[in-house]
Amino acid sequence: MAKVMLEVDRITVRRGMDVVFTDCTLGLQSGQSAALVGPNGSGKSTLLEACAGLLTIEQGEIRHGAAPVVRPDGARRASPLLHGLTLQRNGAMGSETVEEHLRTAMSSVGRHTDLQPWLERFNLDHRRHDLIAHLSEGQARKVAVLAGLLPAFVAPSPGLVLLDEPTTGLDAKARAQTLSWMGDLCQRGHALLVSSHLDEVVDACSHTFDLASLQLKEAAPRAVEPATTPTSMSVTTEPLAKESGTQFGRRQHFRTQAWLSTNGVAALLTLGVLLVLGDIGARISGSQTLALVLAPAAAAGLVGEAMASLGREERCEDWRLALGLGTAHGTPMIAALGAGFTALAGIALTGSVDIVWVTAGAGLSAVVAWAMGVLQRSVRRLARPQAVFVGLFTPVLLLPYALLVDWLAR
Amino acid sequence: MTTTFKKVGPPQLTMKVRVGEALLLTGFLGITGTLLLALLWAPSVSLEAFESPAAQRIFYWHVPAAWAAFIAFGALFVGSAGWLFKRSERMWRLHVAGAEAGLATGLITVWSGCVWGAAEWGTPWDWSDVRLNTFGLLTLLAVYLVLGRASQPDGIETRDTFAGFGLYGFVLVPFTYIATRIWAIRHPGPVVATGEEGSINGDMGLVLLVGAVSFTVLIVGHLLTSMLITNSEQRLLHLQRRMDGGER
Numbered sequence: 001m002a003k004v005m006l007e008v009d010r011i012t013v014r015r016g017m018d019v020v021f022t023d024c025t026l027g028l029q030s031g032q033s034a035a036l037v038g039p040n041g042s043g044k045s046t047l048l049e050a051c052a053g054l055l056t057i058e059q060g061e062i063r064h065g066a067a068p069v070v071r072p073d074g075a076r077r078a079s080p081l082l083h084g085l086t087l088q089r090n091g092a093m094g095s096e097t098v099e100e101h102l103r104t105a106m107s108s109v110g111r112h113t114d115l116q117p118w119l120e121r122f123n124l125d126h127r128r129h130d131l132i133a134h135l136s137e138g139q140a141r142k143v144a145v146l147a148g149l150l151p152a153f154v155a156p157s158p159g160l161v162l163l164d165e166p167t168t169g170l171d172a173k174a175r176a177q178t179l180s181w182m183g184d185l186c187q188r189g190h191a192l193l194v195s196s197h198l199d200e201v202v203d204a205c206s207h208t209f210d211l212a213s214l215q216l217k218e219a220a221p222r223a224v225e226p227a228t229t230p231t232s233m234s235v236t237t238e239p240l241a242k243e244s245g246t247q248f249g250r251r252q253h254f255r256t257q258a259w260l261s262t263n264g265v266a267a268l269l270t271l272g273v274l275l276v277l278g279d280i281g282a283r284i285s286g287s288q289t290l291a292l293v294l295a296p297a298a299a300a301g302l303v304g305e306a307m308a309s310l311g312r313e314e315r316c317e318d319w320r321l322a323l324g325l326g327t328a329h330g331t332p333m334i335a336a337l338g339a340g341f342t343a344l345a346g347i348a349l350t351g352s353v354d355i356v357w358v359t360a361g362a363g364l365s366a367v368v369a370w371a372m373g374v375l376q377r378s379v380r381r382l383a384r385p386q387a388v389f390v391g392l393f394t395p396v397l398l399l400p401y402a403l404l405v406d407w408l409a410r
Numbered sequence: 411m412t413t414t415f416k417k418v419g420p421p422q423l424t425m426k427v428r429v430g431e432a433l434l435l436t437g438f439l440g441i442t443g444t445l446l447l448a449l450l451w452a453p454s455v456s457l458e459a460f461e462s463p464a465a466q467r468i469f470y471w472h473v474p475a476a477w478a479a480f481i482a483f484g485a486l487f488v489g490s491a492g493w494l495f496k497r498s499e500r501m502w503r504l505h506v507a508g509a510e511a512g513l514a515t516g517l518i519t520v521w522s523g524c525v526w527g528a529a530e531w532g533t534p535w536d537w538s539d540v541r542l543n544t545f546g547l548l549t550l551l552a553v554y555l556v557l558g559r560a561s562q563p564d565g566i567e568t569r570d571t572f573a574g575f576g577l578y579g580f581v582l583v584p585f586t587y588i589a590t591r592i593w594a595i596r597h598p599g600p601v602v603a604t605g606e607e608g609s610i611n612g613d614m615g616l617v618l619l620v621g622a623v624s625f626t627v628l629i630v631g632h633l634l635t636s637m638l639i640t641n642s643e644q645r646l647l648h649l650q651r652r653m654d655g656g657e658r
Contacts, residue, residue, distance in 0.1 A: 015566065017564060381567040383567065392554045
């Protein structure tokens with residue numbers, strides 16, 4: 001008996017002020033592929049994103065295999081079976097290279113393979129080491145599609161693959177190759193849920209799910225036979241450790257130098273203001289000196305976490321969250337900045353470096369930046385996240401700074 | 411083709427509107443009376459105990475406003491929880507009303523506290539004082555919710571996000587209340603519900619009571635009126651969407 005890969009159990013989903021669908025039920029077994037069909041605005045992407053755990057559901061439950069992954073009380077669990085995801089947006093930061101992004105995708109299932117034959121099929125092999133920001137729209141879409149399919153090909157066991165408009169923006173050859181790979185994945189026992197308004201994609205799937213009637217129907221025999229797949233070259237895989245949010249964040253911080261251009265500049269400006277004050281050490285108390293020495297570290301943290309805003313690019317952070325890849329952050333680097341600038345401020349104001357103060361500066365900048373990152377991410381579901389004023393909470397983040405100064409000065 | 415418009419008169423005042431407005435007016439008169447009593451009748455505090463005894467009179471607005479802010483933030487919490495767990499439109503209206511009332515009373519509390527702090531401590535704010543900062547955070551939360559709601563289209567994502575913040579804010583209410591018991595740095599300790607006999611003089615207590623009752627009446631009137639305004643906004647939105655043909 002085929003294994004159930006996806007169970008959507010009587011879910012209700014709202015978006016904005018609309019109820020997109022009510023009592024939606026859908027089951028997909030190993031080896032099946034279902035095309036979501038319906039006009040624009042019927043809820044194809046909404047259902048797919050709900051299945052990926054990216055949307056809140058009002059009623060019902062979504063299970064991947066036997067494991068509930070989305071519940072109406074807001075509880076979400078990392079999916080043990082989600083082996084690939086392509087969103088309508090590409091899910092990749094422009095500062096990643098093609099190879100890095102595909103390896104990150106494969107790390108979600110803990111295996112990797114040689115990328116060369118896959119990239120050749122999509123005519124991307126010469127772009128392997130290029131930044132995604134430097135690709136054309138079509139090329140970037142090809143990378144997003146590969147990132148949705150490759151993890152399933154290298155996964156040790158069959159799973160679920162979710163693809164939103166996978167062939168939109170691709171040339172004819174790449175579209176045919178994508179459909180062929182989809183068929184091959186079904187043959188390997190994976191289940192595919194695909195949203196598309198293109199007939200060729202619908203024809204390539206074993207089932208259709210009509211968003212108007214909420215009925216799953218078996219499709220006519222498929223028109224596209226799985227043929228030209230790299231499986232003929234055999235997919236040899238090797239273990240690959242899952243890339244943590246810290247590793248990813250560190251790589252992106254170094255690549256973009258966001259830690260220096262945001263956190264570093266804030267600390268530098270604060271230090272500059274302190275230097276303008278001149279030799280004030282003799283005129284102020286010990287606790288006031290300490291407060292000034294720690295001020296650059298506090299400023300470094302108060303400007304927030306650059307990864308929180310960079311992660312909005314092409315919904316990169318959503319894509320990572322759905323695949324259980326963790327939240328990208330650069331906390332260790334911001335802590336290092338806090339330590340460095342505390343040491344510099346100590347030299348400038350007291351002529352010495354106190355290791356306790358330096359450690360406190362590192363912790364202060366890390367904690368404050370982390371808190372700002374939480375605030376920045378708390379509005380990611382809003383329609384206009386850039387239009388809300390999370391900066392209003394910034395003044396109160398001076399509290400840990402003031403308490404730390406008070407505690408150290410005793 | 412001629413389009414005819416139905417002549418629409420002014421909306422009929424419902425009983426609820428009248429109650430809300432009556433409470434608002436009564437509360438406003440009450441807090442004005444409290445201010446007059448505080449300035450003209452209430453006894454002065456000990457000249458030895460305070461740097462600036464005259465400034466202490468602001469306490470008759472400061473403490474009742476803080477009390478009313480806690481009621482408003484309580485309403486915000488109930489409304490937020492009611493929206494998140496029951497998806498109740500009425501509870502969302504309570505959330506909106508609680509945020510607006512919390513903003514009004516929070517600003518009065520913070521402003522009056524800053525005036526008093528400047529006179530008594532020599533500084534309007536102390537970043538190391540936990541109660542000041544947690545109350546400041548509560549007020550900023552209210553500013554955030556009121557401005558944030560104005561900047562976003564109404565929808566489940568907007569409501570869930572802001573209701574989440576509303577729940578978080580309520581955690582700060584008991585925290586703020588006990589802050590001066592745990593970290594007694596600068597802010598004076600509680601003057602009511604301390605369990606100590608004679609914590610404040612009888613006449614002072616009377617003015618404070620008038621202030622507390624007045625601010626409570628004002629805030630209840632504010633909550634009722636604000637909920638009715640939000641209800642009207644929602645009805646208007648509903649009608650607009652029906653005319654757009656987009657209602658599902």
